[in-house]
Amino acid sequence: MTRMTFAEAARCALAAEMRRDPLVWALGEDLVQGGIFGQYKGLAGEFGTDRIVSTPISESTIMGAGLGAALCGTRPVIEMRIADFTLCAMDELVSQIAKVRYMFGGQGRAALVVRMPQGMWRNSAAQHSQCLEAWLTHIPGLVVVAPGTPADAAGLLAAAIRSDDPVVLMEPKNLWTTEGEVPDDITPVPFGIARHAAEGDALTVVTWSATVPVVEQAARESGIACDVFDLRSLWPWDEAAVVASVRRTGRLLVVHEAVTVSGFGAEIVARVVEGVGPGGLRAIERLGAPRAPVPFSPPLEDAMRITPARVAQAIRRVANT
Amino acid sequence: MSGTSNETARRMAMLRDMARIRAFEREAVAAMRSGEAPGVVHPSIGQEGVAVGVCANLKRADRITSTHRGHGHAIAKGADARAMMLELHGRAGGSCGGKGGSMHIADFAVGMLGANGVVGAGIPIACGAAQAIRLTKEDAIVACFFGDGAVNRGPFLEGMNWAALYRLPVLFVCEDNGFAAFTRNSAVTAGGGPAVRAEACGVPATAVDGEDVLAVDAVTADLVARIRAGAGPQFLHAICYRWEGHTGTDAAAYRPADEAAAARGRDAIRRLAAVLEAEGIAAGEIAGIEAQAAAEMASHRAAAMAAPWPDPGAAYSDVQDAGAPA
Numbered sequence: 001m002t003r004m005t006f007a008e009a010a011r012c013a014l015a016a017e018m019r020r021d022p023l024v025w026a027l028g029e030d031l032v033q034g035g036i037f038g039q040y041k042g043l044a045g046e047f048g049t050d051r052i053v054s055t056p057i058s059e060s061t062i063m064g065a066g067l068g069a070a071l072c073g074t075r076p077v078i079e080m081r082i083a084d085f086t087l088c089a090m091d092e093l094v095s096q097i098a099k100v101r102y103m104f105g106g107q108g109r110a111a112l113v114v115r116m117p118q119g120m121w122r123n124s125a126a127q128h129s130q131c132l133e134a135w136l137t138h139i140p141g142l143v144v145v146a147p148g149t150p151a152d153a154a155g156l157l158a159a160a161i162r163s164d165d166p167v168v169l170m171e172p173k174n175l176w177t178t179e180g181e182v183p184d185d186i187t188p189v190p191f192g193i194a195r196h197a198a199e200g201d202a203l204t205v206v207t208w209s210a211t212v213p214v215v216e217q218a219a220r221e222s223g224i225a226c227d228v229f230d231l232r233s234l235w236p237w238d239e240a241a242v243v244a245s246v247r248r249t250g251r252l253l254v255v256h257e258a259v260t261v262s263g264f265g266a267e268i269v270a271r272v273v274e275g276v277g278p279g280g281l282r283a284i285e286r287l288g289a290p291r292a293p294v295p296f297s298p299p300l301e302d303a304m305r306i307t308p309a310r311v312a313q314a315i316r317r318v319a320n321t
Numbered sequence: 322m323s324g325t326s327n328e329t330a331r332r333m334a335m336l337r338d339m340a341r342i343r344a345f346e347r348e349a350v351a352a353m354r355s356g357e358a359p360g361v362v363h364p365s366i367g368q369e370g371v372a373v374g375v376c377a378n379l380k381r382a383d384r385i386t387s388t389h390r391g392h393g394h395a396i397a398k399g400a401d402a403r404a405m406m407l408e409l410h411g412r413a414g415g416s417c418g419g420k421g422g423s424m425h426i427a428d429f430a431v432g433m434l435g436a437n438g439v440v441g442a443g444i445p446i447a448c449g450a451a452q453a454i455r456l457t458k459e460d461a462i463v464a465c466f467f468g469d470g471a472v473n474r475g476p477f478l479e480g481m482n483w484a485a486l487y488r489l490p491v492l493f494v495c496e497d498n499g500f501a502a503f504t505r506n507s508a509v510t511a512g513g514g515p516a517v518r519a520e521a522c523g524v525p526a527t528a529v530d531g532e533d534v535l536a537v538d539a540v541t542a543d544l545v546a547r548i549r550a551g552a553g554p555q556f557l558h559a560i561c562y563r564w565e566g567h568t569g570t571d572a573a574a575y576r577p578a579d580e581a582a583a584a585r586g587r588d589a590i591r592r593l594a595a596v597l598e599a600e601g602i603a604a605g606e607i608a609g610i611e612a613q614a615a616a617e618m619a620s621h622r623a624a625a626m627a628a629p630w631p632d633p634g635a636a637y638s639d640v641q642d643a644g645a646p647a
Contacts, residue, residue, distance in 0.1 A: 025456060050456060056486065058479035064445025065452060065483065068463075071434055072384065072453035091439055096446065100435070105417030106639040107429040143643045165641045191643045236644030 028079025148212025374537025
C-alpha cells in the first residue's frame with residue numbers, strides 16, 4: 001500500500017492499464033499538459049502524443065471520436081474535463097454510445113470510458129458544479145461509476161478500462177487532492193459491489209462519490225452505530241447489500257451531493273421499500289442539495305454543501321425516529 | 322460480358338450496384354406504404370451515383386459511416402441486402418436482429434459502421450475510427466457520408482477541424498441534394514456552403530456531379546489515392562437530387578414538379594447505361610442487369626414477409642453486460 005492522492009491514484013491506474021494494453025489511449029483537452037487535475041501528469045512523456053491526445057475544445061467530437069475509435073477495436077478513455085461539459089456531447093453519449101451495441105444488434109460495442117469529474121470544487125458556480133449522475137443512470141446501456149476513495153479511484157478506473165461496456169466514471173472534483181492508501185498492485189474493483197465502510201445496527205447510511213468521506217466522518221463523530229455503504233457504482237448498484245442491511249436496521253438515510261429531487265437517492269429509497277415492504281421501515285430520509293443551481297459566493301455555496309455536521313444531524317434524526 | 326475490358330466490367334458492376342440500390346428502395350418504399358414494413362424509410366433514389374461511385378474506390382477493410390438515408394451506402398459497401406430487407410421488416414435474421422430498422426442499418430462485417438438517426442452524427446465517429454486505424458497501423462481509410470443539412474450542425478465544424486488537425490485518413494462525402502428534410506437548405510444556410518466551410522477548416526474540397534457515377538468514381542479515385550498516401554482528409558461535394566420526399570410518405574409538395582422531373586432526366590443509371598451501350602454492351606444485357614436486381618429485391622421482400630418475428634426476449638439482449646436488464 002502507498003499513500004497517495006485521488007488524482008495520483010487515478011493516474012497510476014491509467015498508466016498501468018496503458019502499459020498492459022497498447023489499445024488503451026486517452027483523448028481530451030489539455031491531456032498532454034497533465035489534465036486540469038494532474039490526473040494525466042507525465043503520461044504523454046511515457047506513451048507519446050498519439051496515445052495521450054490533447055484535443056480541441058470540441059466536446060461532441062471528443063465523445064463521438066471515442067466511439068468511432070472503440071468501434072475500430074481500440075479502448076479509448078474519453079476525458080470530458082468536467083461533467084457539465086458532457087452536456088455539449090449528450091447526443092454522442094446518450095444516443096450513440098449508449099445505444100450502438102443494441103440498435104445494431106450486437107455487431108459492435110462501445111468499450112470505452114468517459115471520465116467526467118463532477119460536483120462542487122472551489123466556488124466554481126452553476127455551470128461547473130453539477131452532479132448529473134441521476135441523468136445517466138436513467139440511460140440504458142451505460143455503466144455509471146462514482147468512486148469515493150483514492151483506492152477506488154484506481155480500482156474502478158482499471159475496471160472501467162477493461163469493461164466491454166461503456167462506463168461513465170464520475171470522479172468527485174472535490175476529492176482529487178484527498179489522500180488514502182492505494183494497493184501497489186492496482187486490481188480492478190468489480191461493479192455493483194458496495195464497500196461496507198462501517199458496521200452498525202442503528203441505521204443504514206448509503207452514499208457515494210464526494211460525500212463518502214463526509215459521511216464516514218459524520219458516522220464516526222455521531223456516536224451512533226451506523227451501517228455505512230459506499231456504493232462505488234450506481235448502475236449496477238448493490239441493492240442486495242443495502243436491502244439486507246435495512247431489513248436489519250429498519251432505518252435508511254441516503255446522502256448525496258446531487259439535487260435531491262429525482263436524484264439517485266429516490267431510486268434507492270423506492271427499491272428498498274419494494275425490497276423490505278412499507279412495514280419494514282421505521283424511518284427514511286434523503287439528504288442532498290436543494291433544487292437550485294450551485295452559487296458562487298463561499299457562504300452561499302456552503303449553504304448547499306453537505307457537511308459532516310449536517311450528515312450527523314440527519315443520522316441522529318433517522319436513528320431516533 | 323466475356324470479352325469486355327476490365328474497365329467495362331467495372332462499369333457494369335457499378336451499374337449493377339446502382340440498379341440493386343434502386344430496386345431495394347423501390348421495394349422498401351412499397352413495403353412501407355402497404356404497411357408490410359413498419360416505421361419510416363428514407364429513400365435515396367436518385368442519389369445512387371454517389372454511393373456507388375465512392376464505394377467503388379473502397380476496400381473491404383475501409384470503413385464507412387452513414388446517414389438516416391443509408392441503404393445505398395450499405396449496399397454499395399457490400400452489405401447483405403437480404404438481411405437489410407429483413408431488418409426493414411423488423412424480422413429475425415435482419416442486419417440488426419430487428420432492433421434497428423431502416424435508420425440503423427449496419428453491416429460491420431463489410432466495414433459499414435452504421436446508418437444514423439441524428440444528422441451529422443457520423444462525422445465525429447468517422448474521425449475517431451480514423452484515429453483508431455492509425456493507432457493500430459491498419460491499412461484502411463474511412464468514408465463519411467452526410468447530407469448538406471448536416472453542415473449547419475456543430476459536429477460538422479468540429480469534425481472538419483479535427484480531421485484536418487490530425488491529418489486523418491477520412492473522405493468526407495457531402496451528398497448535397499439541396500434539401501434539409503422539407504426545407505431548401507440554401508434558405509437556412511449562410512455563406513458559401515459546404516465546400517467553403519470545409520476549406521475554411523483546411524480540408525480541401527472537390528465538387529462533382531453526383532448524378533454522373535463515372536465522374537464520382539474518377540474524382541473519388543484521386544481523392545482516395547491522396548488520402549492513402551497520407552495527405553489527410555479530403556472533402557467531396559457531390560451535387561445530387563433526391564427523387565422522392567424526405568420519407569416514403571412525404572410527397573415533397575414543397576418542390577416544383579419540373580425540378581424533380583429534370584432530375585429524373587439526369588438519372589445516373591440511364592447515363593451510365595448510355596455510356597456502356599456506346600461501348601458496345603447490348604441493351605438487352607443492361608436490361609437484364611436491371612431485371613435481375615428487381616427480381617433479387619422482390620425475392621428479399623418476399624423472404625422478409627415470410628420470416629419469423631424476433632423472439633420477444635431479444636428485446637432485452639445486447640443492452641449492456643454489467644447491470645443488464647433482468
